[in-house]
Amino acid sequence: MSKVLYIKANAKPEGESRTFRISDSLIHKYMEIHPEDEITVLDLYEENLQFLPKGKLQELRNVAGDEGRNHPILKYAYQFLEADKYIISEPIWNLGIPAILKAYIDYVAVGGITFTYTAHGPVGMCKNKKAVNIITRGGDYSSEPMESLEMADKYLRNIFHFMGITDFTTVAADRLDVITENTEEILHTAIEEAEELAMAF
Template identity: 60%
Template sequence: MKKVLYIKANIKNEGESRTFRISDCFVEEYKKSHPEDEVTTLDLYKENIDFLKAEDIAVLFGEKNEESKKNPLLKYVYQFVEADKYIIAAPMWNLNVPAIVKAYIDYVSVKGITFKYTENGPVGLCEGKKAVHVVSRGGEYSEGPAKEFEMGDRYLRTIFGFFGITDFTTIAANRLDDQSQDTEALISKALEKAAEVAKEF
C-alpha cells in the first residue's frame, strides 16, 4: 500500500475551482486504478496555514527525535515525509503558486527530515517518491514567449527536486481566460490527461 498526500490550494468556494475539477478527476481515477492505496487530503486554506514566526525557527531547525514528532509545528513535515506520492493542486496566481503554498513549503523544508547538509552540499531525503502538479492558468505558459514568466510549476519542481523527488509530472490547463478559446474543450483535454496519468502514477 502506498500513501498519497493530496495537497489542495485554492481559496475559491466549493465547485468553483477549475484546478480542483481536474485534480479531483485525477484522484478519482487514481483510486480506481490503485484501490489499495491510502489518499489523504490536505486543504491548505481549510488548515489555515500561517506564515512562520520567529519562535518557530528553533523548532524547525532544532534536534529531531521521538519527542519532536509530538510537536504540532512539525506535523506537516512528518506527514509529508511519510507519503510516497504527492498530488499538488495549485493554480497559477500572478505567475506563481498561491502564497499559502510557499508558506506550507516552509513548514516541510526541514533539515534532517526532508533534506540534509553534507560536505558535498544539500541532499534530499525523499528519493524514490513521485509528484504531480495540477495547475490551471489564464494564459499560455507551457510554451511560447510567456513560458519564461511561469514561476509556480518551476518552483515546485525545483523544491521537490531539492527534497530528492525528481519524478515530477505537470498537468496544465492553459488559456482558460482567453475569450477566443473554448474553455470547456481545454478543461476536457486536461481531464483526459489527468485520467491517463493517474492510471500509471
C-alpha cells in the same frame, strides 16, 4: 500499499475551482485503480496554514524525534517525508504559486527531515517517490517571452527535486481566462490527461 498526499491550494472552494475539477478527476480514477492505497487530502486553506511564526525558527530546529511528529508545524514535514506519492493542485497566481502553498513548502522543506546538508551540498531525503502537479493558468506560458515568466510549476518542480523527488509530472490547463477560448474543451482535455496519468501513477 502506497501513501498518497493530495495537497490542495486554492481559495476557491470545491465545485468552483477549475484546478480542483482536474485534480479530483485524477484522484477518483486513482482510487478506482488503487482501492488499497491510503489517500490523505490536505486542503491548505482548511488547515488554516499560517506563515512560519516570528521568533520561533531556532525553537523549531531544536525539536527532535517523536516530539517533532506531534509538533503543530513539523508534523507536516514528517507527513510529507512519509508519503510515497504527491498530487499538488493549484492555480498560478501572479506568476507563482499561491502564498499558502509557499508557506506549506516552508513547513516541509526542513533540514534534517526532508533534505540534509552534506560536504557536497544539500541532498534530498525523499527518495523513490513520485509527484504530479496539476496547474491551471489564465494565460499561455508555452513560448517566450511568457515561458520564462512562469514560476509556479517551475518552482514546485525545483523544490521537489531539492527534497529528492525527481519523478515530477505536470498536467497544465492554459489559456483559461482567454475570452475567445472554449474553456470547457481545455478542461476536458486536461481531465483526460490526468485520468490517463492516474493509471501509470
